[in-house]
Amino acid sequence: xQAKALGIPLVQKxxxxxxxxxEFKNTLLALKQEGITLGVFGDIDFNExxxxxxRVCSAGGLAPHLPLWGQNQxxxxxxxxxxxxxxxVVATKADLLGEKWLGRKIDAAFxxxxxxxxxxxxxxxxxxxxxYHTYVINRPLFRKRVEIREVSKEIKDDHxxxxxxxxxxxxxxxxxxx
Numbered sequence: 314x315q316a317k318a319l320g321i322p323l324v325q326k327x328x329x330x331x332x333x334x335x336e337f338k339n340t341l342l343a344l345k346q347e348g349i350t351l352g353v354f355g356d357i358d359f360n361e362x363x364x365x366x367x368r369v370c371s372a373g374g375l376a377p378h379l380p381l382w383g384q385n386q387x388x389x390x391x392x393x394x395x396x397x398x399x400x401x402v403v404a405t406k407a408d409l410l411g412e413k414w415l416g417r418k419i420d421a422a423f424x425x426x427x428x429x430x431x432x433x434x435x436x437x438x439x440x441x442x443x444x445y446h447t448y449v450i451n452r453p454l455f456r457k458r459v460e461i462r463e464v465s466k467e468i469k470d471d472h473x474x475x476x477x478x479x480x481x482x483x484x485x486x487x488x489x490x491x
Contacts, residue, residue: 314480318458334369344375345373352375354366354377356441357389358386358441387438389438390439394419394424398449399418400419400448402446405445409434409444409445412466415475419447448475458483460483462481463479
């Protein structure tokens with residue numbers, strides 16, 4: 314849905330945990346054959362993942378670009394909100410955020426509540442340590458907005474997941490005239 318909302322093709326491959334890296338490299342090589350030379354990644358400060366990205370991109374013949382690297386996480390999240398992105402929490406670590414955070418919109422209230430929780434728990438503002446994951450439903454470059462229509466919640470191992478069962482694209486709200 315996000316790719317359709319952006320009007321770009323989606324490249325998605327089936328894989329397993331044990332075959333993930335090899336499939337990722339093969340996909341990068343295939344993209345390189347199509348003229349793609351750069352991969353953009355949203356990592357901020359998780360160095361181990363950055364090293365992995367640099368290694369697999371090098372093997373796949375693409376240059377990695379990490380525009381958020383080294384940014385202050387709270388300021389990055391504030392910029393995300395101010396820039397018109399709409400995103401929902403779709404996964405949480407059960408012991409840190411739990412089920413009640415699933416489906417929450419990333420907004421000023423989310424940041425306030427997260428900062429309050431950070432007084433007693435070790436949580437990064439942008440979820441860089443895997444505390445939470447999000448799904449973008451609207452952003453400035455989307456041609457349409459993703460509307461979530463039906464969800465369910467599920468716990469697996471030590472994570473809660475918001476499973477999106479039904480969603481659709483709808484026109485973005487037009488700014489009022491005047």
